[in-house]
Amino acid sequence: MMRMRSWALLAAMLFTASPASPADLVSGLSTDLIQITSNFTGADIVLFGAIEPSEELGPTGDQNLVVVIRGPALDMTVRRKSRVFGIWVNSEQVAFTGLPGYYFLASTRPLDDIASVPTQERFRLGTANLQYATSAAIDPQEADAFRAAAIRDRKREGLYWESPTGIEFLSRTLFRARIPVPASVPPGLYNAEVYLFQGGTVVSAQSSPLFIDKTGFERRVYDFAYQRSLAYGIAAVLMAIVLGWIASVAFRQRT
Amino acid sequence: MELYLPVAEMSVNWAVILVMGAAVGFLSGLFGVGGGFLMTPLLVFYGIPPGIAVATQASHITASSLSGALAQWRRQALDIKMGAILLAGGLTGSVLGVYVFQLLQEQGQIELAVNGSYVVLLGSIGGLMLNESIRAIRAARSGNSRPPVKAHQHSWIHGLPLKMRFRRSRLYISIIPPIILGILVGMLTAIMGVGGGFIMIPAMIYLLKMPTNVVIGTSQFQILFVTAAATILHAATDQTVDIVLAFLLVAGGVVGVQMGVRVGSQMRGEQLRALLALFVILVALRLLFGLVRTPEDLYSIVAGTP
Numbered sequence: 001m002m003r004m005r006s007w008a009l010l011a012a013m014l015f016t017a018s019p020a021s022p023a024d025l026v027s028g029l030s031t032d033l034i035q036i037t038s039n040f041t042g043a044d045i046v047l048f049g050a051i052e053p054s055e056e057l058g059p060t061g062d063q064n065l066v067v068v069i070r071g072p073a074l075d076m077t078v079r080r081k082s083r084v085f086g087i088w089v090n091s092e093q094v095a096f097t098g099l100p101g102y103y104f105l106a107s108t109r110p111l112d113d114i115a116s117v118p119t120q121e122r123f124r125l126g127t128a129n130l131q132y133a134t135s136a137a138i139d140p141q142e143a144d145a146f147r148a149a150a151i152r153d154r155k156r157e158g159l160y161w162e163s164p165t166g167i168e169f170l171s172r173t174l175f176r177a178r179i180p181v182p183a184s185v186p187p188g189l190y191n192a193e194v195y196l197f198q199g200g201t202v203v204s205a206q207s208s209p210l211f212i213d214k215t216g217f218e219r220r221v222y223d224f225a226y227q228r229s230l231a232y233g234i235a236a237v238l239m240a241i242v243l244g245w246i247a248s249v250a251f252r253q254r255t
Numbered sequence: 256m257e258l259y260l261p262v263a264e265m266s267v268n269w270a271v272i273l274v275m276g277a278a279v280g281f282l283s284g285l286f287g288v289g290g291g292f293l294m295t296p297l298l299v300f301y302g303i304p305p306g307i308a309v310a311t312q313a314s315h316i317t318a319s320s321l322s323g324a325l326a327q328w329r330r331q332a333l334d335i336k337m338g339a340i341l342l343a344g345g346l347t348g349s350v351l352g353v354y355v356f357q358l359l360q361e362q363g364q365i366e367l368a369v370n371g372s373y374v375v376l377l378g379s380i381g382g383l384m385l386n387e388s389i390r391a392i393r394a395a396r397s398g399n400s401r402p403p404v405k406a407h408q409h410s411w412i413h414g415l416p417l418k419m420r421f422r423r424s425r426l427y428i429s430i431i432p433p434i435i436l437g438i439l440v441g442m443l444t445a446i447m448g449v450g451g452g453f454i455m456i457p458a459m460i461y462l463l464k465m466p467t468n469v470v471i472g473t474s475q476f477q478i479l480f481v482t483a484a485a486t487i488l489h490a491a492t493d494q495t496v497d498i499v500l501a502f503l504l505v506a507g508g509v510v511g512v513q514m515g516v517r518v519g520s521q522m523r524g525e526q527l528r529a530l531l532a533l534f535v536i537l538v539a540l541r542l543l544f545g546l547v548r549t550p551e552d553l554y555s556i557v558a559g560t561p
Contacts, residue, residue, distance in 0.1 A: 038499075040259045041266050074558060079363045081553045087371075087546045090363040090555070149554030183259065183266040214261060221261040225494050233490025236314050236498050237483040240505050244318030247509030248325050 024052035025204040027194045034181065036214040042158075042183045048176040049194055049206070064107065064114040064197040065167050066125055067177045069210065071102030071159075072188030078146045078153075094146040095135035101186035102159050103127060106166025106177040114197050123195065123202065127151045127160055158182035187213050262497035263307045269503055271301070276507025280319055283508075284515020285522075286531045289316045289450030289478060292377060294504070295369070296538055303500070304557075305366050309356075309448035310489035310496045315504040316450040316482040319512045320475040327472025334423040334469045338476040340430050341455075344437020345481035351438070352445025353488040359446075360493065363557075367546070369447055374543045376443075380453050381535035388528035395525060424465045424473075432463060437477065444485045450478035 027049025034043050047067055075097050079090040107114060111126050121129050130151075134143050154160035159182060167177045190210035195202050214222055225232045258269040275297055283290030294315060298308035327333045359365040415429035436458050440451035455474040459465045465473070490496040519527065 036259060038259050039257060041257045077363070077557050079555050079557070081550055081555070087367075088548075088550055089367055093363050146554065149552065150556055152552070153554070153556040183257075184264060186264070218259060218261040221498060225262050225490065225496070225498070229491040229494060230487065232498070233487035233496060236490060236496050236501050237317060237486050239498065239502060240314040240318040240483075240486075241321055243502075243505045244321035244509050245325070247318075247513055248322035251513040 025194060025196045025206055026050050026052070027192075027206050027208070029192055029208055029210055032208065032210055034185075034210070034212040035216075036185075036187060036212065036218055038217060040183055040218075042185070043181045045179045045181060045210070046176055047179060047192055047194070048174070050173045050175070051196060052173070062199050064109060065175060066105065066107040066111070066114065066123075066195040066197065067167060067179075068125065068193045068195070069102065069104040069179055069190055070193070071100045071186055071190050071212075073098045074101040074186055076150060078150050080146070080149075094138060094143065096132050096147070096150060097135075098132040099130055099150060101188065102181070102190065103130065103154070104161045104179050106161075106163045106179075108165070108167045108169075108175075110164040115200050115202075119200065119202070125195075127155075127162055157184060159184065181212070185212055258499065258503075260497045260499050262494065263303060263500060265302070267301070267303075267500070272500065272503040273507040275301070276315060276504040277511035277514075278507075279315075280508035280511025281515040281518075282511075282531075282534075283319055284512035284517075285519040286515075286527060288531070289320060289452045289482075290508075291316050291444075291447070291449035291482075292373065292453065292535070293538065295448045296373065296542060305369055306356075306360060306493065306495045307497055307500070309369060309446070310486065310493070311500050312448050312504055313444060313482040313486045313489070314496070314501040315508045316448075317479060317486065318505040318509050320450060320479040320482065322509065322512060324472060324475040324479050327475060330472075331423075332469050333472035333476055334421055334465070335476070336419075337421050337424055337426075337433060337463075337465070337469075338473045340419070340433045341437040341440075341473070341477040342480050344434035344439075345441035345444070345477055346437075346484050348438035348441020348443075349445045349481055349485045349488060350441075352442035353485065353492055355442065356446050356489075357493055370542050370546055372443075372447055374539050374546065376447075376454075377535050377539035377542070381532045381539060383457075384528055385532035385536065388525045388532060391525040392529065424463075424469055426463070426465065428463065436462070437481075440477075441481050441485075444478075444481050445488065448485075450482055452478055 027047060030046040030048070034045070047069075051063065051065075075095065076099060077093055077095045079093040081088045082091040083089075084091075105111075105126060111120055115123075115125070120126055124131060132147065134146075151160055155162075158180065161180065167175050169175050188211075190212060191207055192210055193205065193207045196204040213219070224235075256268050256270050257266045258272075259266045275294070279290040279294045279297065282288075282293060291312060294312045295305075295308050298312060299305050303311075324333065356365065359368050415431050417430050418427060419430050420427050436455065440455050443449055443451045443454070452474050455477070456470055459470045459474065460467060486496055486501075
């Protein structure tokens with residue numbers, strides 16, 4: 001999938017080089033590293049950029065911008081409940097691989113007004129065009145229902161965002177997009193992409209990495225839990241025993 | 256006030272968790288129960304994934320049963336030999352339980368299993384307790400005391416082989432019933448995150464005919480080790496123990512327990528039990544409502560693939 005994306009970007013770069021579209025694009029993130037510490041409650045980052053003005057075309061014309069932030073691909077299982085003897089029970093399940101753990105899209109106007117559906121698909125723009133694989137061969141309509149549920153859930157959690165007017169112009173050429181990152185964001189390597197559309201095609205694109213990681217105590221605890229699970233379990237029990245003992249001694253002496 | 260839980264990968268209000276630990280600890284000190292049956296639903300209501308809630312709060316029970324068992328041991332109200340036999344069953348049970356837990360998690364039925372067994376267990380225990388305490392209150396009002404439970408009544412249990420002498424309990428019985436009881440409670444600990452005292456204590460009194468004064472200490476002794484084992488097993492097999500969450504629960508819990516014990520010693524037993532019974536039934540009804548109510552979204556999402 002990574003490779004596919006780099007090909008898309010390369011294609012975009014080639015477009016940029018063509019003399020028919022002289023407009024150019026620069027962009028950057030307010031931070032390229034988000035550290036998850038013990039008081040992490042989410043973060044707000046800003047992507048800002050400018051369209052290099054060209055003589056004949058202003059940003060007003062038919063130029064449009066799309067900003068996409070994509071998190072690392074995560075596996076997930078979607079389950080559907082049905083009623084069995086009056087009780088709601090998980091009955092069917094579909095496992096998805098390849099869906100990003102975080103997806104943010106902002107644009108200057110609704111996607112359908114910017115580019116044709118095949119172009120949206122090619123650049124994987126919008127949650128409707130996310131690439132994924134399912135565990136078992138299932139009816140495509142069924143798969144769609146499960147995929148839609150996964151995206152709905154992610155949006156509720158604040159992990160997927162689609163904001164057709166999320167790009168704000170500060171001047172004729174300067175723009176910015178505010179990107180909300182919730183506390184439940186999965187750590188990993190993120191990629192921020194900015195596409196400049198003109199007349200329905202990508203004329204310029206830029207990509208910058210964003211790294212989200214647990215640091216310090218949080219990272220050590222997490223590594224401890226996953227890499228030395230047995231010792232971690234014993235440590236948890238020892239902690240409980242020491243605290244329980246301290247409390248019982250402390251309260252006994254007071255009486 | 257927000258604190259990030261590194262294993263649960265979410266942030267919680269630490270003050271709320273601390274108070275939750277203290278409140279459940281207080282109730283468990285007051286009523287002499289482990290409190291796991293309250294803690295797991297509470298954590299799930301708060302938004303902690305059920306798997307993490309079950310595994311993590313087992314350490315909360317370890318801490319509270321430690322102070323309880325220590326106190327009983329000092330008063331010589333602990334039958335170590337019987338406790339060891341129950342424990343042998345309990346450890347086997349928790350290994351089985353962790354395995355069943357993993358299986359259910361893969362099948363996507365862990366929530367149903369946890370909530371469903373809570374409804375059944377809490378409903379029946381709450382009903383029994385309420386019935387018993389109402390009768391006790393009535394008896395106390397009309398002035399006559401209840402007929403004492405007859406000790407050393409012979410039943411089918413005395414016909415089983417592998418007999419052993421338990422000096423402190425003044426018993427000579429087969430070790431098969433305590434082992435089966437231990438296995439059952441060990442499985443409950445691993446699957447539901449409860450200590451199982453609410454099953455253990457009546458079973459010891461009515462089934463094994465142990466003297467009431469050693470029952471609480473012995474059950475706390477066995478719960479201490481079984482919950483410790485369940486914590487370690489969960490940490491090792493499914494990484495569902497969040498030590499930061501555990502620390503908050505335990506820190507609040509151990510203080511709450513001591514306060515509860517203090518208050519409990521000044522209150523009337525029957526009224527206390529009736530109160531607890533009502534509370535338990537309420538929790539069961541709330542969980543049952545969650546199972547039968549049409550969910551807002553029929554689909555649910557969990558991380559990872561089976």
